[in-house]
Amino acid sequence: MGRREAGKRERRRRIIEAARTLIRETGSTGLSMRALAARAGVSLATPYNLFGSKRAIVLAVLEDVREFRERFATLRSADPVERIFAAVDLALEYYKNDSSFYKTLWSAVFDTSDQVRAEILNPQRYAFWQGLIIDASKAGAISKEFDADMLARQLDFILRSAMLDWVVGDLDNDRLAPTVFCGFALILKAASTPGWRTPLQARLLDSQERIMASTPPRQQIAGNA
Amino acid sequence: MGRREAGKRERRRRIIEAARTLIRETGSTGLSMRALAARAGVSLATPYNLFGSKRAIVLAVLEDVREFRERFATLRSADPVERIFAAVDLALEYYKNDSSFYKTLWSAVFDTSDQVRAEILNPQRYAFWQGLIIDASKAGAISKEFDADMLARQLDFILRSAMLDWVVGDLDNDRLAPTVFCGFALILKAASTPGWRTPLQARLLDSQERIMASTPPRQQIAGNA
DNA sequence: ACCAGTTTTATATTTCATTTCAATATATTA
DNA sequence: TAATATATTGAAATGAAATATAAAACTGGT
Known part of the structure; x- marks a missing residue:
């Protein structure tokens, strides 16, 4: 419900997308939280707010393969x-x-x-x-x-x-x-x-x-x- | 052959022993390379020289369970x-x-x-x-x-x-x-x-x-x- | 006892995930 | 629209693994 949640979803989506791209481009080596945040256009703290950990983000990428x-x-x-x-x-x-x-x-x-x-x-x-x-x-x-x-x-x-x-x-x-x-x-x-x-x-x-x-x-x- | 190898073996043994003790006492939480090196009475670099990584040490403990x-x-x-x-x-x-x-x-x-x-x-x-x-x-x-x-x-x-x-x-x-x-x-x-x-x-x-x-x-x- | 080669040590550095927190922006609600 | 709630941001701090380097210590052979 509402725009707040929509904003969150959008940020989540961008973070997953950025993670996918980084993994493709560099393997797991280049997937640092700083690079990820920069690529997704959010601050370093945001991925932690939305996913909790780096690992949760990688799992989210795997889940996302529809x-x-x-x-x-x-x-x-x-x-x-x-x-x-x-x-x-x-x-x-x-x-x-x-x-x-x-x-x-x-x-x-x-x-x-x-x-x-x-x-x-x-x-x-x-x-x-x-x-x-x-x-x-x-x-x-x-x-x-x-x-x-x-x-x-x-x-x-x-x-x-x-x-x-x-x-x-x-x-x-x-x-x-x-x-x-x-x-x-x-x-x-x-x-x-x-x-x-x-x-x-x-x-x-x-x-x-x-x-x-x-x-x-x-x-x-x-x-x- | 020789005392050099014997010394190495002894250090390896002490490191594995220290790791075992630390894991028993504190779980994996307390197993930092610093604590490990201190407990084994070697420098921080030595476990890396002898085992390569923290993980290799933990595996060595598992292997050691005879x-x-x-x-x-x-x-x-x-x-x-x-x-x-x-x-x-x-x-x-x-x-x-x-x-x-x-x-x-x-x-x-x-x-x-x-x-x-x-x-x-x-x-x-x-x-x-x-x-x-x-x-x-x-x-x-x-x-x-x-x-x-x-x-x-x-x-x-x-x-x-x-x-x-x-x-x-x-x-x-x-x-x-x-x-x-x-x-x-x-x-x-x-x-x-x-x-x-x-x-x-x-x-x-x-x-x-x-x-x-x-x-x-x-x-x-x-x-x- | 000495030399040469190895290994360990001490120390500093780099990199990274994760946490913290005040400040700020945005959304919801009344 | 004003007040309140919620989320993101920026920046800095923490803590740990791993690496680098030069000095010190030890070993084996002589």
């Missing part, structure tokens, strides 16, 4: 399990195609220095996977004896750890998606009803194959390092 | 799958019984600001889970078509994400172990041979039950918050 949700909405797949993998694939494609940008954003996800994460980040992520699992459950793919909440959390566990490994360079672009697929397929296979296990098993073996294929033999790595 | 490995060595279980869960349980008991200390240490695991993690942390964790899986595979519990390396990584994914949620307070002491157990049971069930699925399924449902049991009804939470 493209993914929009493009996901256009994904139609008859098979609810396929839909889950399609969602993962879509998200990971975004990340891979803009690695340095998203690596910076995801770094903020793993920052434990404040309480921002629990409040902002989780509810949304959760709801997303949970919806997909409930769909799969309704379609009879997931056994009713498992809690959608629990399964959603486990899938999110896989994805988040894989993203952490990707961010720090333990998992390269080629192995990211197959690795996440393996984890998802394992969990979904264990929770699925008999008729749905075969395709999940196939996907599992296929993903495992893709990981091995993009992993150079150990000796060669050791030799180079 | 109790777990030693006590795990005494764990004897006929069933290789049981052994995996026993290992998780043992580790989590340590963490729960000394929450604030281990929360500080684990925070460093999720810090993406430098490259220390990839080099120091992963090989050991990996080898540990991999060994357990290979044992289970040899005993016929895990299907040979799955790569031990891949499965070890997926288990580690679950554990690490759960630890992150625990560190930031998204997962309380009561739900930590059942949540990790669920994830492990799902993955192991999906990778297991037919004869081994029933006990895993039982553990899965049991853990799920324990999560629900320790989760207060939503309405009550909302009312309090």
Whole structure:
């Protein structure tokens, strides 16, 4: 209500926009609060008033990426399990195609220095996977004896750890998606009803194959390092 | 070789010891490089010379906790799958019984600001889970078509994400172990041979039950918050 | 005991996130 | 329109990590 709130929203928007630009231009290195405030045309204190911390701003940039949700909405797949993998694939494609940008954003996800994460980040992520699992459950793919909440959390566990490994360079672009697929397929296979296990098993073996294929033999790595 | 190296080792030891003490006494708050250097009886520059960064020191403290490995060595279980869960349980008991200390240490695991993690942390964790899986595979519990390396990584994914949620307070002491157990049971069930699925399924449902049991009804939470 | 090479030390500096607070501007409300 | 409430601003201060540098101390070999 009112112009005061509108002004705030506008300032928030400018700050997020400035953060996005700075991250794109310089990576996380150039993202100092002074540079950010200057770029957004506000004082140094304002971002703190509106967001609380630098980290909250970076998370806000990540949240602000709506493209993914929009493009996901256009994904139609008859098979609810396929839909889950399609969602993962879509998200990971975004990340891979803009690695340095998203690596910076995801770094903020793993920052434990404040309480921002629990409040902002989780509810949304959760709801997303949970919806997909409930769909799969309704379609009879997931056994009713498992809690959608629990399964959603486990899938999110896989994805988040894989993203952490990707961010720090333990998992390269080629192995990211197959690795996440393996984890998802394992969990979904264990929770699925008999008729749905075969395709999940196939996907599992296929993903495992893709990981091995993009992993150079150990000796060669050791030799180079 | 020589006294030079011995002196270095001694200084390293004193720094790790000082860090451990400071974390115990004050949590991460009191762990400033100045306090650390003073407590260890070295100059401010020395920890940087020997470890590189504050984070590397905290990770060194975590690595230095040998109790777990030693006590795990005494764990004897006929069933290789049981052994995996026993290992998780043992580790989590340590963490729960000394929450604030281990929360500080684990925070460093999720810090993406430098490259220390990839080099120091992963090989050991990996080898540990991999060994357990290979044992289970040899005993016929895990299907040979799955790569031990891949499965070890997926288990580690679950554990690490759960630890992150625990560190930031998204997962309380009561739900930590059942949540990790669920994830492990799902993955192991999906990778297991037919004869081994029933006990895993039982553990899965049991853990799920324990999560629900320790989760207060939503309405009550909302009312309090 | 001496020399040469390393490492530590002491000290100063830089950079950065974050906080504080009085002053000022803007919006809401009566 | 005047009074009140709210938010931003500017400027300075704090505290901590990390880096730089030269002097001092120590080690290993001779």
